[in-house]
Amino acid sequence: MAARIRQPGFYRAGVWMVGAVAFSFFLTWVVRTSTGHSTFRHFISGDAILTVALIAVPLAFLIGIGGFDYWFYWAAGRPTRPEDHSGHGAYTWKDYFRINTDHKVIGIQYTVNSFIFLLVGGLLAMLMRAQLAQPGSHFVDANTFNGLFSVHASILIFLFIIPVFAGLGNFVIPLMIGAPDMAFPRLNALSFWLLPVAGLMMLGSFFAPGGSFADGWTAYAPLSTNAPIGQTFFSVAVQFAGASSVMTALNFLVTIITMRAPGMSFFRMPLLVWANFATSLLVVIATPFIAASQFFVLLDRALGFNFFNAGHGGDVLMYQHVFWFYSHPAVYIMMLPGFGIISEVIAVKARKPIFGYRMMAFSLLAIVGLGFTVWAHHMFTSGMANWIRIPMAITTSIIAVPTGIKIFSWLATLYRGVLHLDTPMLFTLGFLTTFTLGGISGVMLAMIPFDIHVSSSYFIVAHIHYVLFGGSLMTIFAGVYYWFPKMTGRMFDERLGKWHFWTTFVFLNLTFGPMHILGLQGMPRRVSTYASQFADMNLFISIASFGLGLSVLIFLYNIVTSWRGGPRATANPYRAMTLEWHVSSPPPVFNFDRVPTVVGGPYEYGVPGAQHGIFTPTPTPMGASAGVHATSGET
Amino acid sequence: MEAASIAHAHGHEEHHGPPPAHKSSRVEPQLLGMLLFIISEVMIFGAFFTAYFFIRVAQGDPWPATGTKLPVDVAGVNTAILVSSSFTIHWAQTSIKNGNRFGLKAGMLTTFLLGATFLFVQINEYANIGFAPQDGAQETIFYSLTGLHGAHVFIGLCLLLFVTVRAFRGHYSPEEHRGVEVPGIYWHFVDVMWLVVYSTVYIL
Ligand SMILES: [Cu+2]
Numbered sequence: 125m126a127a128r129i130r131q132p133g134f135y136r137a138g139v140w141m142v143g144a145v146a147f148s149f150f151l152t153w154v155v156r157t158s159t160g161h162s163t164f165r166h167f168i169s170g171d172a173i174l175t176v177a178l179i180a181v182p183l184a185f186l187i188g189i190g191g192f193d194y195w196f197y198w199a200a201g202r203p204t205r206p207e208d209h210s211g212h213g214a215y216t217w218k219d220y221f222r223i224n225t226d227h228k229v230i231g232i233q234y235t236v237n238s239f240i241f242l243l244v245g246g247l248l249a250m251l252m253r254a255q256l257a258q259p260g261s262h263f264v265d266a267n268t269f270n271g272l273f274s275v276h277a278s279i280l281i282f283l284f285i286i287p288v289f290a291g292l293g294n295f296v297i298p299l300m301i302g303a304p305d306m307a308f309p310r311l312n313a314l315s316f317w318l319l320p321v322a323g324l325m326m327l328g329s330f331f332a333p334g335g336s337f338a339d340g341w342t343a344y345a346p347l348s349t350n351a352p353i354g355q356t357f358f359s360v361a362v363q364f365a366g367a368s369s370v371m372t373a374l375n376f377l378v379t380i381i382t383m384r385a386p387g388m389s390f391f392r393m394p395l396l397v398w399a400n401f402a403t404s405l406l407v408v409i410a411t412p413f414i415a416a417s418q419f420f421v422l423l424d425r426a427l428g429f430n431f432f433n434a435g436h437g438g439d440v441l442m443y444q445h446v447f448w449f450y451s452h453p454a455v456y457i458m459m460l461p462g463f464g465i466i467s468e469v470i471a472v473k474a475r476k477p478i479f480g481y482r483m484m485a486f487s488l489l490a491i492v493g494l495g496f497t498v499w500a501h502h503m504f505t506s507g508m509a510n511w512i513r514i515p516m517a518i519t520t521s522i523i524a525v526p527t528g529i530k531i532f533s534w535l536a537t538l539y540r541g542v543l544h545l546d547t548p549m550l551f552t553l554g555f556l557t558t559f560t561l562g563g564i565s566g567v568m569l570a571m572i573p574f575d576i577h578v579s580s581s582y583f584i585v586a587h588i589h590y591v592l593f594g595g596s597l598m599t600i601f602a603g604v605y606y607w608f609p610k611m612t613g614r615m616f617d618e619r620l621g622k623w624h625f626w627t628t629f630v631f632l633n634l635t636f637g638p639m640h641i642l643g644l645q646g647m648p649r650r651v652s653t654y655a656s657q658f659a660d661m662n663l664f665i666s667i668a669s670f671g672l673g674l675s676v677l678i679f680l681y682n683i684v685t686s687w688r689g690g691p692r693a694t695a696n697p698y699r700a701m702t703l704e705w706h707v708s709s710p711p712p713v714f715n716f717d718r719v720p721t722v723v724g725g726p727y728e729y730g731v732p733g734a735q736h737g738i739f740t741p742t743p744t745p746m747g748a749s750a751g752v753h754a755t756s757g758e759t
Numbered sequence: 760m761e762a763a764s765i766a767h768a769h770g771h772e773e774h775h776g777p778p779p780a781h782k783s784s785r786v787e788p789q790l791l792g793m794l795l796f797i798i799s800e801v802m803i804f805g806a807f808f809t810a811y812f813f814i815r816v817a818q819g820d821p822w823p824a825t826g827t828k829l830p831v832d833v834a835g836v837n838t839a840i841l842v843s844s845s846f847t848i849h850w851a852q853t854s855i856k857n858g859n860r861f862g863l864k865a866g867m868l869t870t871f872l873l874g875a876t877f878l879f880v881q882i883n884e885y886a887n888i889g890f891a892p893q894d895g896a897q898e899t900i901f902y903s904l905t906g907l908h909g910a911h912v913f914i915g916l917c918l919l920l921f922v923t924v925r926a927f928r929g930h931y932s933p934e935e936h937r938g939v940e941v942p943g944i945y946w947h948f949v950d951v952m953w954l955v956v957y958s959t960v961y962i963l
Pocket of ligand 1: 451452455498499501502
C-alpha cells in the first residue's frame with residue numbers, strides 16, 4: 125500500500141486530493157480570520173471553501189497521477205532527461221488510465237473521453253426535449269431547465285467538439301507528417317488529464333447548493349456574478365479546459381513546424397495538418413480571453429472585485445466583448461479541423477486531387493485573421509454603440525467568402541470524381557449539405573435588422589445546431605469512421621455505418637429544421653415553456669430529437685462491436701496516399717521504423733506515377749511492423 | 760504500477776526506440792514553444808487591458824479614482840530594478856556561452872534577487888496604498904493589472920530559482936545552455952510587460 129501511495133496513480137491522487145480538501149479549509153480559515161475586511165463576514169464559509177477546493181483538488185489530482193512528476197524532478201535541480209518513450213504504447217486497458225506519453229494512446233484517450241461527454245451532453249438535450257414536448261409541462265422546473273441547457277452547451281463545446289478534434293489530430297498529425305511523436309509528449313499527457321477534470325466539474329455543478337450554473341454557456345455578467353455557487357464550477361472548469369486547449373495547440377504548432385519529414389514543405393502537408401495548424405493559432409491567440417473573462421467573474425464573485433458591479437463603476441458590456449473575442453474564434457476552433465477531415469476524406473473517396481489545394485490552405489489562414497474581426501455580431505441587441513454593428517456586419521459577411529471558397533473547392537473535387545459512397549463519404553456529403561444550410565442562416569444573421577428580429581428566438585438555436593451538429597459533428601463522425609481502421613486495427617461495419625448516417629441525417633433535419641420556422645414565428649429560446657400555438661411543432665421536434673438520440677446508439681454499437689471483433693484492417697484499406705496509411709493498422713509503437721521522405725503532394729489521386737511519401741533506402745526487415753509500400757495513385 | 764512494468768517489458772523485446780525525428784526547422788522546439796506561449800500571455804494581458812480600456816476610456820471614469828493617489832515615484836524606482844534584472848540575466852547568458860561559470864551563477868543570483876525585490880516592493884505598495892479592489896472599478900483594474908503582472912513575476916521567479924539552483928549544481932555548459940535561455944525569454948517578456956503596465960496604469 126505504501127508503495128502504491130508513492131507511485132504516480134490513482135491511489136496517490138486520492139491521498140493528494142484529501143490533502144487538498146484539508147488545505148482548502150485551512151486557507152479559507154486563515155484568510156478570513158486574518159482579514160477584518162467587511163467582505164469576509166464569517167470565519168468559515170461553505171462557498172469560500174468550495175471555491176478554493178475547486179481549484180486545489182483538481183491540481184492535487186493531477187499531481188497525484190503524475191502529470192507534473194518530470195517538472196518537479198527538473199525543478200529539484202536534477203539533470204534533464206529527454207523523454208525516453210519507455211511509457212509508450214498501451215498493452216492493457218489499464219494503460220489508458222495512466223499518464224501516457226504516446227500520442228496515439230493520448231489520441232484515443234481524448235476521443236473516447238470526448239464521446240463519453242457527447243453521450244452525457246446528448247442525454248441532457250433529451251431531458252430538455254422531454255420538458256419541451258408539451259407547453260406548460262412540469263418534467264423539470266424552470267431553474268433546472270436553465271441548468272440543463274447551460275451544462276448541455278458547455279459540455280458539448282468544451283468537452284466534446286474542441287477536444288475530440290484535438291484527439292483525432294493527436295493521433296493522426298504526427299503520423300501524417302512523418303514524426304515519431306509530438307514535440308512535447310509530457311505536456312501532451314498532462315493536457316489530456318485536464319479534460320475529465322473539467323467535465324466532471326461541470327457535471328458536478330448539478331449537486332452544488334442552488335443548482336448548476338444556469339445562465340447559458342455564455343455566463344453573461346451580471347447574471348453570473350450574482351448566481352449561486354454552481355456558477356463557480358463553470359468558471360473554474362473553463363480554466364482547466366482552456367489550459368488543455370492551449371497546451372495541445374502549442375504542441376501541435378511546434379510539432380508541425382519542427383518535426384515534418386524531409387521533403388514535406390508546408391505546401392505538401394495534408395489539409396488536415398493545415399487545418400489544425402490554423403486552429404492552433406486561433407487557440408493560442410483567443411483562448412486567453414475566455415480565461416480572463418472567467419477570472420473576472422471569479423474575482424467579482426469570490427473577492428468582491430468590481431469588474432461588473434455597475435454600482436461601483438463596473439462595465440457589464442465589457443464581459444460580452446471579452447467573452448466573444450474568444451467565443452467567435454471558438455466557432456472556427458470547432459469547425460476548421462472538421463474542414464481538414466472533409467478534405468482528406470473527399471480526395472480519397474472521389475479519387476481526385478483536391479481542387480485548389482493552395483486556396484484551401486490560404487482560406488484557412490484568411491479565416492484565422494478575419495475570425496478576430498467579427499466578435500460583436502453576437503452583441504447587436506446588447507446595447508453597445510450602434511455604429512459598431514456596421515463594421516461587424518460587413519466583416520461577418522466577408523468571412524463567408526473563405527468558407528465559400530472551401531465549399532466550392534470540395535464540390536469541384538467531387539465533380540467527375542469516382543465516388544466511393546461508404547460511411548465516411550456519406551457523412552462528408554451530409555456535412556456539405558447541412559453545413560451550407562447553417563452557413564447561409566449565418567449570413568442571414570449578419571444582417572443587422574434580421575438579427576435584431578430573431579436574436580432571442582429559436583432561429584439562433586436552429587442556426588447553431590446546423591453549424592455544430594450538421595457541421596462539426598458530421599465531420600467528427602466522418603473522421604472517426606475514416607480513421608477507425610487506423611486507430612483500432614479493425615474495420616467497422618459498413619451496413620451499420622450507413623444506417624447511422626441516414627438516421628442521423630434525416631432526424632437532424634427533422635429536429636433542427638422546424639426550429640427555423642419556430643424562431644421566425646417568435647418562439648423565444650432558453651425557455652422551459654412556451655405559448656400553446658407552438659405546441660404541435662415542438663412535439664414534432666421532440667419526437668425527432670429522440671430519433672436523433674437513438675441514432676447515436678447505432679454508432680456506439682457499431683464502434684464497440686467492431687473494436688472488439690471486427691475484421692482486421694489492412695495498412696491501407698482506402699488506397700490513400702497520406703503517410704499515416706503507410707504504416708500498419710494500428711501503427712507500430714514508434715510510428716515509423718524509418719523516417720519517410722516526401723516527394724510529392726498528398727492528394728495526387730489518378731495522376732499516373734505520382735507519389736507522396738517513399739521510404740529510402742528500403743528499410744531493414746523489422747518483422748511485421750508495417751505494410752511499408754509507396755502508395756500509387758491509381759483510381 | 761504493473762501496467763508500467765508491462766509496457767517496459769514489451770518495450771525491450773520489440774523495439775529499439777524510434778528513429779530520431781527529422782528537424783524541419785532551425786528553431787529549437789523549446790524556444791518556439793516558449794515564444795508561442797508568450798503570444799498567449801500577451802493576449803491574457805490584452806484581455807485585462809480591455810477591461811482597463813472599458814473602464815477608463817469607454818466609460819471615461821477618472822483615473823486614478825477620485826481621492827486616491829498612485830505612488831508613481833516608488834513604482835518608478837521599482838521599474839528600474841526590474842529592467843536592470845533583464846541586463847543581469849543577459850550577463851548570465853553571455854557568461855555561460857563563453858564558459859564563464861562564475862558569471863552564470865552571479866548573474867542568475869542577482870537577477871533572482873532583483874526580481875524578488877521588485878515583488879516585495881509591489882506587495883508593500885499594496886499594503887500602503889490606501890484603497891482596496893472592493894472599493895470601485897478603477898481600484899479593481901489597478902489591482903488586477905498589477906496583480907496579474909505580479910503573478911507572472913512570481914512564476915518567473917520560480918523559473919529563475921530553478922535555473923539558479925541548477926547553475927550552482929553545475930548544470931549548463933557553453934554547448935548546452937538552452938535551459939538558461941528559454942526561462943530568460945520569459946523573464947524578458949515579464950519585464951517588457953511591466954513597462955506597458957507601468958506606463959498605462961501609473962504614468963498616462
Ligand atoms: Cu460569431
